[in-house]
Amino acid sequence: MIAFDFKYIKPTTAKEASKLFLNAKQKGNKAMFYSGGTEIITLARVNQLQTDMVIDIKGIPECNVLEIRGNELVIGSTVSLNDIAKSKLFPLLGDTVQRIADHTSRNKITIGGNLNSELIYKEGILPLLVADAKVKLAKGLEQRIVSLESIFKKQLELETGEFLVQIIVDKSYLDHPHMAKKRTKISKVGYPVVSVAALVKECQIQIAFSGVCQYPFRSFKLESVLNDTKVPVMERIGTAMQHLPEDVVDDIQGTKAYRTFVLRNVLKDILEELELTK
Amino acid sequence: MNSLSKTSKQLIQLHVNGETHDAVVRSADTLLIALREQLGLTGAKRGCENGDCGACSVLINGKPSHSCLSLAVEVIDQPITTIEGLMDSPVSKAFVDNWAIQCGYCTPGFIVNCHSLITTHPDANDELIEEWLQSNICRCTGYEEIREAVHTLLASGQTENE
Numbered sequence: 001m002i003a004f005d006f007k008y009i010k011p012t013t014a015k016e017a018s019k020l021f022l023n024a025k026q027k028g029n030k031a032m033f034y035s036g037g038t039e040i041i042t043l044a045r046v047n048q049l050q051t052d053m054v055i056d057i058k059g060i061p062e063c064n065v066l067e068i069r070g071n072e073l074v075i076g077s078t079v080s081l082n083d084i085a086k087s088k089l090f091p092l093l094g095d096t097v098q099r100i101a102d103h104t105s106r107n108k109i110t111i112g113g114n115l116n117s118e119l120i121y122k123e124g125i126l127p128l129l130v131a132d133a134k135v136k137l138a139k140g141l142e143q144r145i146v147s148l149e150s151i152f153k154k155q156l157e158l159e160t161g162e163f164l165v166q167i168i169v170d171k172s173y174l175d176h177p178h179m180a181k182k183r184t185k186i187s188k189v190g191y192p193v194v195s196v197a198a199l200v201k202e203c204q205i206q207i208a209f210s211g212v213c214q215y216p217f218r219s220f221k222l223e224s225v226l227n228d229t230k231v232p233v234m235e236r237i238g239t240a241m242q243h244l245p246e247d248v249v250d251d252i253q254g255t256k257a258y259r260t261f262v263l264r265n266v267l268k269d270i271l272e273e274l275e276l277t278k
Numbered sequence: 279m280n281s282l283s284k285t286s287k288q289l290i291q292l293h294v295n296g297e298t299h300d301a302v303v304r305s306a307d308t309l310l311i312a313l314r315e316q317l318g319l320t321g322a323k324r325g326c327e328n329g330d331c332g333a334c335s336v337l338i339n340g341k342p343s344h345s346c347l348s349l350a351v352e353v354i355d356q357p358i359t360t361i362e363g364l365m366d367s368p369v370s371k372a373f374v375d376n377w378a379i380q381c382g383y384c385t386p387g388f389i390v391n392c393h394s395l396i397t398t399h400p401d402a403n404d405e406l407i408e409e410w411l412q413s414n415i416c417r418c419t420g421y422e423e424i425r426e427a428v429h430t431l432l433a434s435g436q437t438e439n440e
Contacts (some may be wrong), residue, residue, distance in 0.1 A: 001311060001327075007304035008351045037345045041308065042328050053304075056352060082341075104342040104391060104413035105329050188410050 077112025
């Protein structure tokens with residue numbers, strides 16, 4: 001049971017949602033945008049999160065879109081992980097999100113919620129980073145479209161009152177050779193020891209990681225090392241390990257040494273398979 | 279725009295098992311609480327309340343959902359099916375016939391999930407069955423019998439109430 005009360009509002013436009021958020025803030029109240037709500041409910045239940053208001057953005061039509069529009073795939077932020085996987089519109093994204101949580105939870109977890117998660121994993125972002133995705137953000141009357149990479153610095157850096165409306169992926173990325181690999185500690189359902197999404201574009205492997213560091217990342221420096229095919233695979237992997245953005249996570253899911261071991265093996269599998277497709 | 283106030287309880291309507299019910303809830307009440315404490319539908323069980331165990335599973339719009347991870351106010355316009363709405367269903371019978379029950383606490387959640395599985399995918403293969411069943415935990419570890427119940431039902435082709 002959630003021990004504190006909050007106001008629940010379900011606006012039907014992005015403008016209205018943003019206005020509600022800003023008005024609440026102006027009055028000294030805390031508001032949160034609510035999509036699937038799984039994380040808000042679980043954290044609120046154990047008092048790790050408090051809010052005065054939740055603004056359910058599932059009533060905003062723009063947030064529920066999942067379709068090809070011209071040369072772009074448009075994914076609304078409130079689309080569930082299962083609906084993304086079932087659509088088969090972006091197979092790499094489908095393969096990745098299909099390994100997040102369990103099947104029943106994926107009916108509720110949304111891509112926007114996953115990207116904005118407080119957890120360190122946010123695996124849904126990996127295919128979007130390697131596909132150079134853009135995001136549409138809304139705040140008040142304004143909407144802006146920016147590259148995901150430009151606003152993802154360990155987490156989505158949104159302005160106060162701003163929220164994720166849509167994710168936009170260039171259609172040309174949807175059918176590139178790709179691979180998603182997730183390794184968990186024991187069961188198939190669980191947080192990743194290592195999760196990786198990769199695709200091949202113009203003979204170059206673009207690759208992003210979760211579970212390795214305290215946040216998901218894509219590193220151009222690391223990619224350039226991995227793509228240097230003049231160097232033997234294991235040597236490239238050894239060098240790549242020196243270009244991780246920070247220390248490898250060392251926790252109950254996996255020690256630093258174990259995660260590093262798993263990462264090396266996952267990278268080996270990915271390089272060997274994807275280089276055949278180049 | 280739907281709006282429910284912060285502190286006071288509100289009267290909402292929930293569409294459960296083909297009937298419309300009144301419920302008086304806080305915005306912060308989960309669907310699980312509303313079903314059990316307002317509607318007296320205690321088939322959905324309180325387990326982990328964290329979306330991990332599946333004991334509270336119900337169908338929302340025909341899709342299996344953890345009722346502990348939805349707010350009651352969030353689903354006022356959606357059809358909900360609980361275990362009470364699947365009485366005498368082929369899947370319930372298959373669980374009995376295959377002894378897919380031990381202590382019984384997880385059973386409603388499993389039956390609801392399996393009902394959705396076999397009606398959505400009457401041709402489900404082992405991989406798909408495993409993917410769906412991973413959403414529920416049986417502390418008695420009776421997984422083999424539960425899997426057998428699903429297989430029996432799929433083989434019989436009797437996936438809907440007749």
